[in-house]
Amino acid sequence: MARWGIGFTDRTWGRGFGERPWVDTRSFLGGMAASDPEFRYLVDVIDSVMDSGADVLLAGGTSMHDLMVTPHPVGPHVRDLIVVRAPSSLRPAATAGHVRIEHLSSTGYNDFIDRPPSDAVPLFWRFVLEKYGIRPPHRSV
Known part of the structure; x- marks a missing residue:
């Protein structure tokens, strides 16, 4: 599994990011949610990215079943x-x-927040706005 590592001058993601098309990530995690409803909030976050038009601003991928997101372009x-x-x-x-x-x-x-799954989408967008300064084109954050 990829992890944070020390680069020459700073910390970077230990392996290549492994960006996947949002539709593929949704299909993968949607399959998980179909068999286990506890995964539904991941699909809700992905749907909000795709529905808002932010799929061109944000790159997505997975590490195991975690949803990983970083701004485009991915270096x-x-x-x-x-x-x-x-x-x-x-x-x-x-x-x-x-x-x-x-x-x-x-x-x-690093920071994190734990909340009920019903808060996943607004919390995700709060992090995106706060950490990356990205407002999705078709969503009021």
Whole structure:
């Protein structure tokens, strides 16, 4: 599994980001949600990205079942990631039944918030606006 590592001068994502088309990521995690409804909030986040037109502004991928997001364009060294943790994540929310959204930063000032799954979409957009300054074209944040 990819992890944060120390680069020559800063922290970067340990392997290539592995961007996947949003529709493919939705299909993959949608299959998970079909068999386990606890995964539904991941699909809701992906749908909000695609429906808002932000799929051209944000790159997505997965690490195991966690949703990984970074701004476009994706360079060879990803320095910041927003991660929407899956129920089966190695770093799940501290409270069972909650979602953890985490920002991994090259500065080392990582942060996360755990909330009920019903808060996943607005919390995701809060992180995107706060960390990347990105407002999706067709969504009021």
